[in-house]
Amino acid sequence: MTDAVCANTRTTTPTAVRSRRLADREDAALRETLKRFSGCTYYAAYQFRLTGDPGRIPTLVRGVIERYVEPELRGRLGHPEGGLLLGRDLGIDSLDLVEIAGIFEDVLQTTIPDCEMRALRTLADIRQCVESRVAKSTGRRVAASG
Numbered sequence: 001m002t003d004a005v006c007a008n009t010r011t012t013t014p015t016a017v018r019s020r021r022l023a024d025r026e027d028a029a030l031r032e033t034l035k036r037f038s039g040c041t042y043y044a045a046y047q048f049r050l051t052g053d054p055g056r057i058p059t060l061v062r063g064v065i066e067r068y069v070e071p072e073l074r075g076r077l078g079h080p081e082g083g084l085l086l087g088r089d090l091g092i093d094s095l096d097l098v099e100i101a102g103i104f105e106d107v108l109q110t111t112i113p114d115c116e117m118r119a120l121r122t123l124a125d126i127r128q129c130v131e132s133r134v135a136k137s138t139g140r141r142v143a144a145s146g
Contacts, residue, residue, distance in 0.1 A: 022049055033106045037067050045107045054134055061127045064103055068096045077123075084123040104130055110137040 022030070030049065034042045041063025048056040066074055069090045076089055086092040092100070097120060101112045110133045120126050 020050060022046065030107065033103060038063050041067075048108065052138055054131065054138070057131055057134060058127065060107065061123075061130055064100055064107075065090070065092070065123060065126065068092050068100060085121060086123065086126070087121075090123070100126070104133075108134055108137075110134060 021027070026049070027046070030045055031042065034045060041060060044056040044059035044063065047053060048060060062077060066077055069077065069092065073089070073091055076084060084090060086097070097117060101117045105111055108130065112129060112133055116129055116133075120129060
């Protein structure tokens with residue numbers, strides 16, 4: 001996977017970082033966590049782990065959520081996300097949310113408190129929650145995403 005294949009126009013990998021790699025064990029654990037997700041989702045997670053670039057988060061969030069949305073509902077993910085309700089519009093239930101939170105915790109190496117997870121109602125809520133958790137754990141602010 002490359003940036004050309006997994007387009008994320010908000011970010012690029014600095015030349016100095018391109019030659020770096022995750023440790024084999026860390027990469028294997030990341031691959032295991034994301035084995036049922038798209039290559040672009042894995043690539044975004046890998047690049048986030050390698051660089052800490054918060055610009056990778058929107059691709060990662062979309063990829064993780066897409067895995068839990070039924071194929072016939074995935075077209076809705078292409079619409080503006082502010083109004084997409086997780087349950088009604090995307091068919092994501094509370095058990096899915098627990099699994100989704102666990103994946104984000106593993107991949108981003110952060111925690112999502114239960115009280116925050118229970119408050120998630122929309123796709124935008126998930127993105128904002130993940131961005132907030134990353135900002136708190138890394139000190140890096142995520143650029144506003146549309």
